[in-house]
Amino acid sequence: GDTSVLAGLYGPAEAKVSKELPDRAALEVLLRPKVGLPGVMERSREQLLRQTCEAVVLGVLHPRTAITLVLQVLSDAGSLLSCCLNAACMALLDAGLPLAALFCGVTCALQPDGTILLDPTARQEQEARATLTFAIASSERKVLMANTKGSCSVEEMQQCLAAAQRAADTIFQFYRDSVRRRYSK
Amino acid sequence: RTVEPLEYYRRFLKENCRPDGRELGEFRTTTVNIGKCLRSISTADGSALVKLGNTTVICGVKAELAAPAADSANKGYIVPNVELPSLCAERFRSGPPGEEAQAASQFIADVIENSQMIVKEDLCIANGKLAWVLYCDIICLDYDGNLLDASVFALLAALKNVQLPSVTINEETGLSEVNLKQKNPLIIRKHPVATSFAVFDDTLLIVDPTAEEEDLATGTVTIVTDEEGRLCSVHKPGGSPLTGAKLQDCITRAITRHKEVKKLIDKVIKSITPK
Numbered sequence: 490g491d492t493s494v495l496a497g498l499y500g501p502a503e504a505k506v507s508k509e510l511p512d513r514a515a516l517e518v519l520l521r522p523k524v525g526l527p528g529v530m531e532r533s534r535e536q537l538l539r540q541t542c543e544a545v546v547l548g549v550l551h552p553r554t555a556i557t558l559v560l561q562v563l564s565d566a567g568s569l570l571s572c573c574l575n576a577a578c579m580a581l582l583d584a585g586l587p588l589a590a591l592f593c594g595v596t597c598a599l600q601p602d603g604t605i606l607l608d609p610t611a612r613q614e615q616e617a618r619a620t621l622t623f624a625i626a627s628s629e630r631k632v633l634m635a636n637t638k639g640s641c642s643v644e645e646m647q648q649c650l651a652a653a654q655r656a657a658d659t660i661f662q663f664y665r666d667s668v669r670r671r672y673s674k
Numbered sequence: 675r676t677v678e679p680l681e682y683y684r685r686f687l688k689e690n691c692r693p694d695g696r697e698l699g700e701f702r703t704t705t706v707n708i709g710k711c712l713r714s715i716s717t718a719d720g721s722a723l724v725k726l727g728n729t730t731v732i733c734g735v736k737a738e739l740a741a742p743a744a745d746s747a748n749k750g751y752i753v754p755n756v757e758l759p760s761l762c763a764e765r766f767r768s769g770p771p772g773e774e775a776q777a778a779s780q781f782i783a784d785v786i787e788n789s790q791m792i793v794k795e796d797l798c799i800a801n802g803k804l805a806w807v808l809y810c811d812i813i814c815l816d817y818d819g820n821l822l823d824a825s826v827f828a829l830l831a832a833l834k835n836v837q838l839p840s841v842t843i844n845e846e847t848g849l850s851e852v853n854l855k856q857k858n859p860l861i862i863r864k865h866p867v868a869t870s871f872a873v874f875d876d877t878l879l880i881v882d883p884t885a886e887e888e889d890l891a892t893g894t895v896t897i898v899t900d901e902e903g904r905l906c907s908v909h910k911p912g913g914s915p916l917t918g919a920k921l922q923d924c925i926t927r928a929i930t931r932h933k934e935v936k937k938l939i940d941k942v943i944k945s946i947t948p949k
Binding site (some may be wrong): 529530532533535536537540541544564619621628630632633634635636637638639640641642643647650651654 | 738754773774775777778779781783784787789790828892893895900903905906907908909910911916917921922925
């Protein structure tokens with residue numbers, strides 16, 4: 490919808506001696522909100538993104554280098570975290586980094602009456618009883634990252650997960666189309 | 675063990691047990707020390723010390739008065755702050771809070787919000803004028819893995835221990851009068867308990883990882899449940915992919931753990947209440 494995030498990827502580049510890891514690439518994620526300085530919320534989001542990306546990027550092919558991912562939030566109209574995840578994955582694809590799998594972010598909102606809403610707007614997120622964000626990997630639709638806000642029962646979570654996995658297919662199709670468009674010129 | 679830690683661990687995991695003798699699904703011994711007579715922090719309004727094996731976390735809660743925000747005039751504030759000082763583990767340097775501490779603080783704030791443990795409206799004294807602010811400082815004294823579980827537990831124990839003095843607003847002067855003699859305990863609606871798992875090589879799940887195990891793990895999962903079996907939070911910051919079924923296993927384990935922890939807390943509270 491109206492949520493947009495700009496992602497810039499730099500790397501693999503030379504890493505500072507204090508930051509380099511001897512056997513793999515060091516990944517760093519910086520998330521900048523639209524207004525204000527990055528706060529604690531951004532830090533926790535950065536950590537989520539970083540660990541998700543570390544799981545897919547084949548860092549062992551580029552030891553002692555640094556990969557920096559900078560995300561700038563241009564507008565926030567709901568489902569921000571999954572937008573960041575999708576932006577990050579596309580940036581990794583665009584840069585041509587070796588990846589073990591693709592991933593996509595899907596947000597589900599649980600309405601007070603029990604219906605599941607995929608990709609909620611900011612309004613729907615506020616009214617929802619719980620908002621769950623999943624990062625689904627392209628290989629066997631496994632769960633790479635899960636984050637919940639608000640409480641829900643176990644069955645509801647499983648239902649959301651199943652719905653998210655189905656939605657992941659649509660998003661991966663979108664990835665393929667975009668990449669095809671880019672490289673067919 | 676120091677040269678090839680991963681291989682060392684793999685050999686143990688193949689036999690379904692861990693180097694310190696635990697089963698894969700077994701927690702370390704948990705001890706809780708809640709303030710009052712043996713008060714952990716005597717200047718705080720509520721405090722608790724939790725030891726999960728070697729991991730030691732202390733939580734102090736201080737209550738102060740403040741004016742509520744303009745857009746939510748009937749809500750108080752709870753401000754959790756997790757600190758990982760350099761004395762707890764060699765990888766933490768002194769200086770501004772690192773990413774792990776900030777992420778942990780955000781996680782605790784989310785848990786309080788999601789589980790509705792303390793409803794902010796309960797903290798309000800007079801609409802738009804006065805409300806309580808609870809500063810919860812969670813400090814890790816010894817880091818041996820599984821920080822999130824211990825922090826949530828310490829926070830819960832400390833909040834159960836908090837006694838807020840009753841405050842009345844003097845109509846004529848408009849000032850608040852704090853009555854230190856009359857104290858009411860804090861209303862805690864839900865009791866969330868966190869359970870952390872470490873994932874190895876995309877398949878094995880072990881519960882309550884130590885610092886060594888956390889370093890070797892390929893991913894971690896933390897699940898927070900409350901007493902009705904509802905999920906307050908599922909926190910899986912990246913790491914190896916898990917199938918839905920594996921996640922379900924974690925959740926069932928988390929629910930059993932919740933019952934154990936709840937019994938422990940109730941026992942400790944009962945032992946200090948008759949004072």
